Structures are given as structure tokens and as C-alpha cells.
Amino acid sequence: MQPSAPQDASSFSASPDELIETVRSAATARQRRRIAGxxxxxxLFPSQADDRPVLDARAWSGIVSHEPTELVVTVKAGTPLHELDAALSAHQQYLPFDPPRYAEGGTVGGGVAAGLAGPARASVGGARDYVLGAQFIDGRGQWMTFGGQVMKNVAGYDVSRALVGxxxxxxxxxxxxxKVLPLPPAETTLVFELDQARxxxxxxxxGGQPLPINASRWEGGEVPRLHVRLRGAVAAVEAATQRMCGDAAGQVVANEAAQRDWAQCRDHQLAFFRTAGPEMSLWRLSVPQTAAAMDLPYAQLIEWQGAQRWLWAPAASSEAIRSATHAVRGHAQLFRAGVGGDQGVPREDAVPPAxxxxxRRLREAFDPHGIFAPMQD
Known part of the structure; x- marks a missing residue:
């Protein structure tokens, strides 16, 4: 399914003044608004009807500053991710957490607000690890600044990182x-024919050896395969390739094909993500990396060196899926509902009281009138 642009959205010029005034008016009238790009x-949101007027700030777009030698870039939140990618690539730099783009048009602000990361998350960290500072308009219509452009600017509670997710x-x-990083000098993807447990x-x-493993992906099927991406110094990648292929009879994948496949994995465009029946829902399981193979009768794709596991199953299978996930001290999310919706099944596990x-305190501090609260609140 390719999501369409928000309907009945309020479009804004390349100035935040209109956004600020709109939020202030909504706060005065106690009228809820929905932020969307x-x-x-x-x-990702529950299937209940949400008829809140949309704040669409995609016109607030562009790169404010980029200091290649300082490894930092500041962008307006409506900037398309592909534009930021191109600007960084021109300086041989990139965003290591590689935010997913499930369809065309995704923005930097949307990527940070979603808090998602690509295949390298287990090795390089997530979005929160790369946010140095942010400006945002709170539920009172105040334009606020937190953090800065260097890590040492963090003092007290880091609100800029709280915005992630x-x-x-x-x-x-x-x-x-x-924060951005230089592109690694070398990259190689290896493939091994191994079942899930192996x-x-x-x-x-x-994982217990000094190997430059950057990402992994296991898929079942008639011939189950494990893909492992190596990134780092040329000598380190070459040595790791030789050792790992000797350990498990692996083969090197051509770089062009491998890079295409990793991008498709990040954006859920691989066959695994496109071939499930319409009644099936996509579940995301977050478990310890060392968790063993899980006995679930559904197709799975495993990333993050074992820590992130995707599977297709009906929404009604929630109890069995969550029971198996909790047994290995993980949690489950109904990530994408099938045509029947979530059928009242909670999308997320219950949040710990703390x-x-x-x-709750953060939302009360920055949005006391619930202007941005979800419809079900």
C-alpha cells in the first residue's frame, strides 16, 4: 500500500509564523490538530477514525547549514530525506541510522518523529543517538530550542532526543x-545458506569477535539465507570476509545488487514485505540479540543480529505472539494492520508505569491542552 498525502491539510509558507499562530489559535479554542508530512x-497509528485538521509543514524545507568538517548538518523538518541524502553524499557522508522510507516523499522531521532506523541499527545506534538539537513548536504555540550542534551542549533532560519517536x-x-559520519572506505555483503537456529x-x-559487521538479515523460505554486511577499513573488511566465509561457507554478493537489497529491506520493499495475504498483519518483535529461534508458525525476517524480527500473522494471533515474545523478555508491536484493521488488538505492549x-509529564509540560494528543486519548 502506498500512503497518500494527508487530505484537508493546512499548507504553510516557508515561515513558521503561520504554524505558530495556528497552534496558538487551536490551544485557545482547545481544538486538536494532527501533524503529518x-x-x-x-x-503506524491505530485504525480509528481521526478527523483532526492536519498541520502539514512540508513547505518548511531546506538545509540550514552543513559543516562537513564538523560532521553536523542542520535541516528544516520538511526537507525530503532523499534531498538530505544527496547533499551528504556529495561530501562522502551519510546518516548511519538510515531512517526507513516506506514510500516516496518522506521527510527528515517525519523520520525523527517516527524514531525508526534501518538495518544497521544494532551496530551504529538509532535516531536518538544522532540528534544533537532541535527546534519545535509546542502545544502553546511557543517556538522552543533544545540542544545544539555538538554533543557537549546537552544539559539536564535532553528534550531534543525525547522528540525522537x-x-x-x-x-x-x-x-x-x-550528527553525520563519513562513508566507510569499504563495504562487502556476504550470503550464507543457514536455517534460523544456525x-x-x-x-x-x-558478535563476540572483532569483526566489522554493520548489518544482518535472515530470511526463511525454500532456501533460508543469512545476509551480513561488513563496513569499515579495507583491510578489516577483507580479513573478515575471508574468516567468515571459512566459518560458514559464505559467498560475496555483488555490491550493486547488495546495496539495492539493503535499501529494499530498509523500506519494506523486499518480496517478504510484499507477498503476504491482505488479511495478514505485519508484526515487529523486539527481543534480546541472543534470543534463540522462536517457535512461531509464521514467515519471519530477522534483522539487527537477531534483535528485530518481523513476521506476518493475523491480528487475532496477538496473544500467542505476545506470549512467545514475552517469554524471551521482548515486546511485540502490531506494525502494519491487514485489511481488517487491528480488530481492537493493542498496537503496542503495555508501557511500564515508570x-x-x-x-505523561512530558506531554503535560509541552502540550497541556492536549492539542496534539491522539484521538483515543
Missing amino acids: AGTKAF SRGQLGLITDISL ALQQLHVW VAAIT
Whole structure:
């Protein structure tokens, strides 16, 4: 499914003044608003009708500053991810957490607000690890600044990082400063024919060795395969290739094909993500990397050296899926509902009381009138 752009959205010029005034008016009238960009991650929200007017700030776009020698870039939140990628690539730099783009048009602000990361998350960290500072408009219509452009600017509670994964429930992100890194000198992808249990075991063994493993992906099927991406110094990648292929009879994948496949994995365009029946829902399981193979009768794709596991199953299978996930001290998310919707199944596991309390206090501090609160609140 390709999400469409938000309907009945309020469009804004290349100035935040209109956004600020709109939020202030909504706060005065106690009218809720929904923040949205291109709508590429709209499926993350519950299926209940949401008729709140949309704040669409995609016109607030562009790169504010880029200091290649300082490894930092500041962009307006409406900037398309592909534009930022191109600007960084021109200086041989990139965003290591590689935010997913499930459809065309995804923005930097949307990527940060969703808090998602690509295949290298287990090796390089997530979005929160690369956000240095942010500006956003809170539920009172105040334009606020937190953090800066260097890590040492952090003092007290780091609100700029709290915005990561907030899904627009604290306010509207307008500007973001991100740490970037140089592109690695060498990259190689290896493929091994291994079943799930053997693949996980081998990843655990390699994880205890000084190998430049950047990402992994295991897929079942008629011939189950484990893909491992190596990144780093030329000598380190070459030595790791020789050792790992000797350990498990692996083969090198052509770089062009491998890079295409990793991008498709990140954006859920691989066959695994496109061939399930319409009644099936996509589940995301977050478990310890060392968790063994899980006995679930559904197709799976495993990333993050075992820590992130995707599977297709009906929404009604929630109890069995969550029971198996909790047994290995993980949690489950109904990531993308099938045509029947989520059928009233909770999209997320229950939040621990301490986390819920912190979230509630943050929302009360930055959005006391619930202008950006979800419809079900």
C-alpha cells in the first residue's frame, strides 16, 4: 500500500509564523490538530477514525547549514530525506541510522518523529543517538530550542532526543541538527545458506569477535539465507570476509545488487514485505540479540543480529505472539494492520508505569491542552 498525502491539510509558507499562530489559535479554542508530512508512516497509528485538521509543514524545507568538517548538518523538518541524502553524499557522508522510507516523499522531521532506523541499527545506534538539537513548536504555540550542534551542549533532560519517536505528540518539529559520519572506505555483503537456529548461533559467535559487521538479515523460505554486511577499513573488511566465509561457507554478493537489497529491506520493499495475504498483519518483535529461534508458525525476517524480527500473522494471533515474545523478555508491536484493521488488538505492549509517568509529564509540560494528543486519548 502506498500512503497518500494527508487530505484537508493546512499548507504553510516557508515561515513558521503561520504554524505558530495556528497552534496558538487551536490551544485557545482547545481544538486538536494532527501533524503529518507526506503520510508515509500513517499506518503506524491505530485504525480509528481521526478527523483532526492536519498541520502539514512540508513547505518548511531546506538545509540550514552543513559543516562537513564538523560532521553536523542542520535541516528544516520538511526537507525530503532523499534531498538530505544527496547533499551528504556529495561530501562522502551519510546518516548511519538510515531512517526507513516506506514510500516516496518522506521527510527528515517525519523520520525523527517516527524514531525508526534501518538495518544497521544494532551496530551504529538509532535516531536518538544522532540528534544533537532541535527546534519545535509546542502545544502553546511557543517556538522552543533544545540542544545544539555538538554533543557537549546537552544539559539536564535532553528534550531534543525525547522528540525522537514522539510521533508528533509533544509538538511540531521545525529544525533538527544531526550528527553525520563519513562513508566507510569499504563495504562487502556476504550470503550464507543457514536455517534460523544456525544463523542466529553464528551471528552470536561472530558478535563476540572483532569483526566489522554493520548489518544482518535472515530470511526463511525454500532456501533460508543469512545476509551480513561488513563496513569499515579495507583491510578489516577483507580479513573478515575471508574468516567468515571459512566459518560458514559464505559467498560475496555483488555490491550493486547488495546495496539495492539493503535499501529494499530498509523500506519494506523486499518480496517478504510484499507477498503476504491482505488479511495478514505485519508484526515487529523486539527481543534480546541472543534470543534463540522462536517457535512461531509464521514467515519471519530477522534483522539487527537477531534483535528485530518481523513476521506476518493475523491480528487475532496477538496473544500467542505476545506470549512467545514475552517469554524471551521482548515486546511485540502490531506494525502494519491487514485489511481488517487491528480488530481492537493493542498496537503496542503495555508501557511500564515508570515510562508512562515520564511520558505523561512530558506531554503535560509541552502540550497541556492536549492539542496534539491522539484521538483515543
